[in-house]
Amino acid sequence: MLDILLAWFEGIGKRTLRFLGNMGGITLMFYRAFINIFLPPFGIKRTFKQMLVFGVESIPVVALTAVFTGMVLALQTTYEISKFGAENYIGGVVGLSMTRELGPVLTSLIVAGRVGASIAAEIGTMKVTEQIDALETLAMNPIRYLVVPRLIAGITMLPLLCALADFIGIGGGFAVSVYTYDIPSRFYMDSFQDIVGAYDLFVGLLKTIVFGAIIACVACYYGFKTSGGAEGVGRATTIAVVSSCIIILLADVLLTALFVG
Amino acid sequence: MAEKNRKIGKKVIIEASNIHKSFESPVLKGLNLKIYEGEVIVIIGRSGCGKSVFLKHIIGILKPDEGSIYYNGLNISELSEKELNDVRMDFGMLFQGAALFDSLTVKENIGFRFYEYTKMKDDEITEIVREKLQMVGLVGIEDMYPAELSGGMKKRVGLARAIASEPKVVLYDEPTTGLDPIMADVINELILKLQSELNITSVAVTHDMVSAYKIADRIAMMYDGKIIEIGTPEEIKNTDNQVVKQFITGSSKGPIDVISGK
Numbered sequence A: 001m002l003d004i005l006l007a008w009f010e011g012i013g014k015r016t017l018r019f020l021g022n023m024g025g026i027t028l029m030f031y032r033a034f035i036n037i038f039l040p041p042f043g044i045k046r047t048f049k050q051m052l053v054f055g056v057e058s059i060p061v062v063a064l065t066a067v068f069t070g071m072v073l074a075l076q077t078t079y080e081i082s083k084f085g086a087e088n089y090i091g092g093v094v095g096l097s098m099t100r101e102l103g104p105v106l107t108s109l110i111v112a113g114r115v116g117a118s119i120a121a122e123i124g125t126m127k128v129t130e131q132i133d134a135l136e137t138l139a140m141n142p143i144r145y146l147v148v149p150r151l152i153a154g155i156t157m158l159p160l161l162c163a164l165a166d167f168i169g170i171g172g173g174f175a176v177s178v179y180t181y182d183i184p185s186r187f188y189m190d191s192f193q194d195i196v197g198a199y200d201l202f203v204g205l206l207k208t209i210v211f212g213a214i215i216a217c218v219a220c221y222y223g224f225k226t227s228g229g230a231e232g233v234g235r236a237t238t239i240a241v242v243s244s245c246i247i248i249l250l251a252d253v254l255l256t257a258l259f260v261g
Numbered sequence B: 001m002a003e004k005n006r007k008i009g010k011k012v013i014i015e016a017s018n019i020h021k022s023f024e025s026p027v028l029k030g031l032n033l034k035i036y037e038g039e040v041i042v043i044i045g046r047s048g049c050g051k052s053v054f055l056k057h058i059i060g061i062l063k064p065d066e067g068s069i070y071y072n073g074l075n076i077s078e079l080s081e082k083e084l085n086d087v088r089m090d091f092g093m094l095f096q097g098a099a100l101f102d103s104l105t106v107k108e109n110i111g112f113r114f115y116e117y118t119k120m121k122d123d124e125i126t127e128i129v130r131e132k133l134q135m136v137g138l139v140g141i142e143d144m145y146p147a148e149l150s151g152g153m154k155k156r157v158g159l160a161r162a163i164a165s166e167p168k169v170v171l172y173d174e175p176t177t178g179l180d181p182i183m184a185d186v187i188n189e190l191i192l193k194l195q196s197e198l199n200i201t202s203v204a205v206t207h208d209m210v211s212a213y214k215i216a217d218r219i220a221m222m223y224d225g226k227i228i229e230i231g232t233p234e235e236i237k238n239t240d241n242q243v244v245k246q247f248i249t250g251s252s253k254g255p256i257d258v259i260s261g262k
């Protein structure tokens, strides 16, 4: 009986240690990449390529998600708030939800799945085929070569994607409110302007800068940690996506608590 | 055939002293080796005995658990990142699996250092790349990606990358494995030519005894995590050491236990 209990505690202890170890590793990855941003050689071309991957290529899926989110939000909420006659405020409700929460978080989760997976797989493959070692033999710091461009792409592109998602989501909500619930378009716009301020937009975009850094660092961290051939690459990819999603959601709670009001 | 360069100076360029390294189990167990400037030294030993691990120690990708590697008197494992990278500019390394960058073309792979660290124009780099490709017997593949090449071609592109910036020391991990016998000999000649013309020091790991006898000034046999025998090809051929004898004659009978490698 005591044995089982001890084993149980030991299991918890081990997991906690592993979790803390990984968090430390991810933080260290961020720190080292951040320092290396300022050291030559600067990979302008590499960074640009990662921005394309992170930003431009994510536009379709982000836009699709945003428009449907905005529409569902309007469909559901208008119905509920019309019960007490508040349907004319739907513009503000959709606007606030999108800019503060759904825009940043949904965009980040999607990009974590799409881009985080590909980063982890690419770097993981480079690790198991000794390409990372080869970089070192050519006197190139792998962090500078691989992580820095992705970190820069993450923190610059995610806010842009999020702004786009906000805009499209609010448009989706507008379409549903005006054409399905016959709310005058002026009411939608007015309530949006009354309720949503620049501060809300700012908080949302600030979140995505943090989330962008999380996606890049977590994916790179698990990529660099890869061992054990193709199977290892698969494992790294999965764990990178799952971890970055969880860390994004945790960070979201913290950031929201910090900026609420 | 290029003449072997017998004017090897007695200056030690690389010294491995008492190197210990363990992964799950010990791999290197107190390895000592002096490498002289301008020589071609061939390291032989059974598969899995730690030859590739040792090469990675020389260039500082792996750090010894105990012991030190000296390059021109500098302790590799005590250098700062910048100093280490400066030292690495003197080195070229061919990996066992070539380790070409998948996302770059052949030209960008071979010209990596020029693109990253020099302001050379694309034309000049193209010219160097073409010349190096020719040295390894390849033409017209500059714009192909590694995935489009055969195994032997990858190996040779890896070789071209290793020698592209005319390093002082080149580490070859099985340079002729996977090549047809004729191409293997082209590579042997190339290694000798680099030595005689540019006085490049070469450290080559190989299982190909024909190639080893041909290119080596000295052959070192690695066994049980140490160098157990070292000498000229003639000395190695006539050795009394039963372990070495069994290895170079390729016999399954002898003191080496085939299963455990002990």
Ligand SMILES: Nc1ncnc2c1ncn2[C@@H]1O[C@H](COP(=O)(O)OP(=O)(O)OP(=O)(O)O)[C@@H](O)[C@H]1O
Pocket: B023, B024, B027, B045, B046, B047, B048, B049, B050, B051, B052, B053, B054, B096
């Ligand atoms: N990164 C690593 N992590 C764990 N173990 C390793 C690592 N690299 C090498 N090893 C182990 O070290 C031992 C020596 O490997 P190494 O690649 O140096 O062999 P080798 O002599 O080059 O063999 P081969 O001739 O087959 O290439 C092997 O048992 C291998 O399992």
Ligand SMILES: [Mg+2]
Pocket: B051, B052, B053, B096, B173
């Ligand atoms: Mg090897």
